[in-house]
Amino acid sequence: MNPSGPLRKEHRLIEKLLTLIYHETLLMKKQKRVNPVFIDTAVDFIKIYADRTHHGKEEQILFETLKERKLKEEDRLMMEELIKDHVTARQITEQLFEYKNKYVLGDHDYLQRIVEKMDELGSIYPAHIWKEENSFFPAALTYLNESEQQDMIGQFWDFDKNMIHIKYTQVITRLKETSQADTGEYGY
Numbered sequence: 001m002n003p004s005g006p007l008r009k010e011h012r013l014i015e016k017l018l019t020l021i022y023h024e025t026l027l028m029k030k031q032k033r034v035n036p037v038f039i040d041t042a043v044d045f046i047k048i049y050a051d052r053t054h055h056g057k058e059e060q061i062l063f064e065t066l067k068e069r070k071l072k073e074e075d076r077l078m079m080e081e082l083i084k085d086h087v088t089a090r091q092i093t094e095q096l097f098e099y100k101n102k103y104v105l106g107d108h109d110y111l112q113r114i115v116e117k118m119d120e121l122g123s124i125y126p127a128h129i130w131k132e133e134n135s136f137f138p139a140a141l142t143y144l145n146e147s148e149q150q151d152m153i154g155q156f157w158d159f160d161k162n163m164i165h166i167k168y169t170q171v172i173t174r175l176k177e178t179s180q181a182d183t184g185e186y187g188y
């Protein structure tokens with residue numbers, strides 16, 4: 001296995017989310033109402049899995065390693081474009097979450113904006129995944145020898161190991177913020 005293997009596998013799960021988002025958006029358009037729980041869960045998936053875990057490995061391990069190599073101009077430009085896509089996806093996700101909150105507070109005019117953000121996610125990710133799998137990953141591997149590739153897979157596993165702890169530390173923070181009890185007295 002080369003380092004693109006785990007990343008491609010993660011893409012397959014992200015695509016499942018995109019299919020769910022596609023069908024949920026069709027339903028939202030038809031029923032003219034939003035399912036906030038769906039959006040909360042989708043945003044959580046994107047933030048923790050697609051962004052921190054998946055983009056995290058790409059940016060902090062793969063791209064970071066490649067920045068130390070002498071890349072061909074076309075490969076360097078492609079890497080910059082991929083980083084910009086990650087930033088755009090992050091912004092769309094934040095906006096989606098913000099608009100969903102406004103909708104929940106009673107401003108139903110946000111339905112259209114929520115639909116637009118869902119559609120944007122559904123269009124940016126497939127194109128991004130296609131660029132990585134068909135163009136960037138094959139090019140990236142040419143800059144890494146066999147032992148560097150195996151070392152990178154090890155770094156990916158180490159990176160993933162921390163994610164469950166990061167995720168559930170966030171859950172505790174969120175519970176603390178939303179709890180109606182006085183959590184201070186329990187030493188938090």
Ligand SMILES: [Fe+2]
Pocket residue numbers: 055058082086128132
């Ligand atoms: Fe990416």
Ligand SMILES: [Fe+2]
Pocket residue numbers: 007011054058129132
């Ligand atoms: Fe990716």
